[in-house]
Amino acid sequence: MRDALVIGAGPAGLMAAEALADAGLSVTVAEQKPSVGRKFLMAGKSGLNLTKDESEDAFLNAYNADWLLPALQEFGPVEVMAWAEDLGQSIFTGTSGRVFPKTMKASPLLRAWLSRLASKAVVIETRWRWTGWRxxxxxxxxxxxxxxxxxxVTVLAMGGASWRRLGSDGEWAKQFKSEEISQFKPANMGFVVEWSDHMAxxxxxxxxxxxxxxxxxxxxxxAVISSKGIEGGGIYAVSAAARDGAALTIDLLPxxxxxxxxxxxxxxxxxxxxxNHMRKNLKLEPVKLALLQEFARPLPERSGELAALVKSLPLPHKGPRPMDEAISTAGGLSVIALDKNLMLRTRPGVFAxxxxxDWEAPTGGYLITGCLATGRWAGIMAARYAARPVRS
Structure with missing residues (x-):
């Protein structure tokens, strides 16, 4: 048996480890934290959204990186659902197409997965921090x-640059040349709004x-009004465009x-x-009336102008919340740093x-599926690389 190394024990790393073990390699997983899957477990605290049950075109269009489509086509929503059920986790699909384990938690699935990896002789070492190559x-x-x-062979799966305390600190980027890295940016994040006292x-x-x-x-x-600004699923869905300069608006009566x-x-x-006229006739809740006053005071008396504001209220902000608060990040290893098999061009036998x-997708199951799919793809390609004939 030839040996394989996986660095990082999140969903991508564990999926790569399983693909390598299934190909007959002896696998070691190195994780810098004291335990594995920390961000995965955090994601499951509010209900583990594994994937999105929708048409292939709609699903793939949610990702901003065409170069990852082969991995996503090989392991999309149907395959993720089958994978979870094979681990003994019953699933259900919500009205929005989001897919969850019936337990709504990540821990039962992770325990079952780790048990299966142990049965395949995958060794996991914790508190191992990668410092580069010599x-x-x-x-x-x-x-x-x-x-x-x-x-x-090696598969790198060390996460992005948000949620530093859970292990995704982006420090690994220092081991690469600047041209190999696309700058990290927060993704699926809230925005800073400096509220007036009347919003307290x-x-x-x-x-x-x-x-x-x-x-x-x-x-x-x-969305949610917070002391720091505005956040929530609706905001996250348009956060990439707003982060990159597009004006952000709210339709209060869609x-x-x-x-x-x-x-x-x-x-x-x-x-x-x-x-009071708006409250009675539009049934606007107090928080929506407060937003109108916050961003459009003095309100126009003309009904047409006021209606336009209700349907498209500009939401000025001071930019994204700090990256470490973001659910995910854009940026990372650039497409130019990797071949189609996700192998580093400068280090044969090392995959990521x-x-x-460098990819981005909204919340709603796309993030976890993207990690599982690319982890599996990198693991399979690494195993094929390990099995190639070695020229003397």
Whole structure:
């Protein structure tokens, strides 16, 4: 048996390890933290969204990296669902197409997966921090001091640059040339908004039944007003465009057309204030009325202008929240650094997978599926590389 090394024990690394073991290689997984799958477990705290059950075209269009499509086509939603069930985890699909384990947790799936990897003789070493290469040797700082390994093949799966405390610190990028790395950027993150004092009563309030807009896209979702700004699934869905400069807007009444809103605003107002008139006739919740006052005061008296604001309220912000708060990151190992098999062009036999790669996708199951798919692809390609005839 030839030996294989995987660096990083998140979903991408564990999937690569299993693919290598299934190909008959002896596999060691090196993880810098005291335990494995930390970000995976954190993702499962709010319900582990494994994938998205939708058409192949819709699914693949969610990713911004065409060069990863072969891996995603080989291991997409259907395969992820079968994989989870093969690990003894019953799944269900929500009304939005999002797929979850029935337990809604990551820990039962991870335990079953680790048990299966152990049965395949995969060895996991924790508290092993990769410090780079020394010639052909891969170097680690371990509890027992510095250790060097010279495996037949290696898969790098060390994550992106968010959630540093869980292991995704991006420090690995220092081992590569600048031209091999696309700059890290936060992805699926909230935005900084410096609220006025009048919003204090609404901090922590949810924004439901809204649609977020950026760069021509308009997506239904939810958000939360926080002391730091605005965040939540709806914001994350348009965060990439807003991060890159597109104006961010909120449709406060997505079930009504602008004409319908204007018609309701034209109803007899009597002695009501404008706020009370909107509350009664548009059924706007206090937090939505507060947002209108926050960003559009003084409100226009003309019903047409006010209706346009209700349907497309500009949301000025001070940019994304810090990268370490982001759910994921864009940037990482660039397409120019890798061949079609995800092998480093400058280091034959070394492959990369997961969030280390320069790709981006929204939440909703795409992130975990992307990590699983690229991890599996890198593992399979590494195994094929290890099995090639070696010229004397």
């Amino acid at each position: 010639g052909d040797a891969t170097v680690f700082q371990t509890p027992d001091g510095e250790t060097e390994l010279e495996p037949a 009563a609404h901090l922590g309030a949810p924004l439901k039944n809204i649609a977020l807009g950026a760069d021509g896209a308009k997506i239904r979702g939810e 079930d009504l057309t602008v004409e319908e809103v204007e018609k309701r605003l034209r109803r007899r107002r009597g002695k009501d204030s404008l706020s 997978a997961g969030e280390m790669l």
